[in-house]
Amino acid sequence: MSRTLREIESLDQFDAAIAETDHLAGWLVQSVDLRARSGVLARVNPAGAFFLGCTLTDRAQLSLIRRGAHVFPRLDNVPFNAYRATLYSGADLYDARHYADTLDARVYRWMQDRLPHPGLPDTLAMTLHDHAITDALDEVHLDHHRVVGIMGGHKLRRDEPGFAAAAELAAGLAEQGAVILTGGGPGAMEAANLGARFAGCRDQLHDAVARLAPVPSFTPDIDAWVSSALAVLADCPRAIDVVSIGIPTWHYGHEPPNAFASHIAKYFRNALREDEILNRCRAGIVCLPGAAGTIQEIFQATTANYYALDTQPVVPMVLVGRAYWTETFPAWQLLSALGAGRRMGDVIHLVDDITEVPALLHHRN
Template sequence: MGWRDEKGRASRFKGPVRLRRDQVPSTTTDQRLLDSRGPHDWVHTDPWRVLRIQAEFVEGFGQLAELGSAVAVFGSARTKPDEPAFAQAEEVGRKLVEAGFAVVTGGGPGAMEAANRGASQAGGISVGLGIELPFESGLNDWVDVGINFRYFFVRKTMFVKYSQGYIVLPGGVGTLDELFEALTLAQTRKVTQFPIVLLGTAYWRGLLDWMRDTQLAEGKISQADLDMMVLTDDVDEAVALMVAAREQEEDPAR
């Protein structure tokens, strides 16, 4: 398993370490932690895993503590350069930098690469928070500050802790995971002043319609939960919402 580099060699990041050829393992660190099948000798190594997890938190906190105002941009790794969402993600990255934000993505290809490219070319801070995956391709070339994580939950903490809001472009399972985690944290007041913008009305409308017509209609969520998300096609509106949230945080009397 793993991916192949430009020379066709098997290659994978394992946390910050790159492995090639026969050094590429067949499983990931997260999988070995969470998968209960097979031998149970892993039980005796959990105390040591705690130290590795701690090290990932320390590395992330140390690298990102001075980041300043930042917005996370999510979207599909499968977005192609000729798709409108790719150009839109690049515009998002550029305009966030022009508004004084650093741009944080998952560091992968597709929409993430586009946002990193827009941020980097605009002269801003372009951050990529990668994750060890069997099929990963490593951090894209437009990431200026990159960290590779072994554990999803450590990586997710970095996104929430160091971003003041999320802009979410069309994406798949991973994008939905980040979106709904942010919604859960905002709903439970674990994070405050945290705007969430869904960029792409044609793509996201069906999801919001289902949440309103099914979840809200059956009392499973409240209108306030839906109101935490703003749906738009306008990049300027998305960036303006992030700026407004930053100003509100800096001056609560506004």
């Protein structure tokens, strides 16, 4: 017999739910500090409930297990919460003044110390973390929104015209109701998340780009790059209103995540991260100039379009930079050859003018 699952991700949710029942079968309680609720837990029937990374007294934990609950304890010796209930924010990852002391840097060092052959406890911790991040990303309910992915290189400098152009594009799309999703890193990705955050506030966006320009790259000084972003974000008039997504990875941990995405889904596994990026961009993908990572995304997305059944939609894709995508990295020739005679051929585009992009994403199939 099936049972309803109920996710509990905060102490307030736990208190509200426990007031309604004394049978916890089907509950998934995730990363909640329940040490002050030991008495309540002793009075209910916990059989069939799951406690994932919750903080419990030793006595309460033993009691729950004996009475039929499934208790997954927090993992020792890892600098992250493997059962995290929510996505990250910039403040979560940049939780210290100096980058070397931040959560983002600590996790990257932990991972690097275990390569190339992490032990089973390490891979388990990373897998549990990435599973929790996917679950948290699902809870943003992106399937209810028009999600546009903006891909591009991490080397785009804040003081280059392309940075401001990418920010303007993202702002315009967000003002039309799109949720902007990026790979969550610096360069073009930062520009897109920045633009989305300042949607509807173009004067402030122009000012933000100008304020960021004196620190054009995360090299050689990550601290200056991060602090300038956090200063701009603190003055964003709509910082809590606009949803934009960044999906970076510690696989490329030398590239710090940008702080402008309102929701950051940071993964250990890059393959999983790429799959999540592309599967969620159902309203279109914009590819600004980039190198291997961007090219990987172009053709991974193309594979899904190429093999789409007649009953399945194909996702519009716009490559920006005619000379770049036909000469520097001639992806367009192969892409257009693959699309010839197929439905995907009608939704792939190559442009020089970035202002043409929004209209090309409105293809219906």
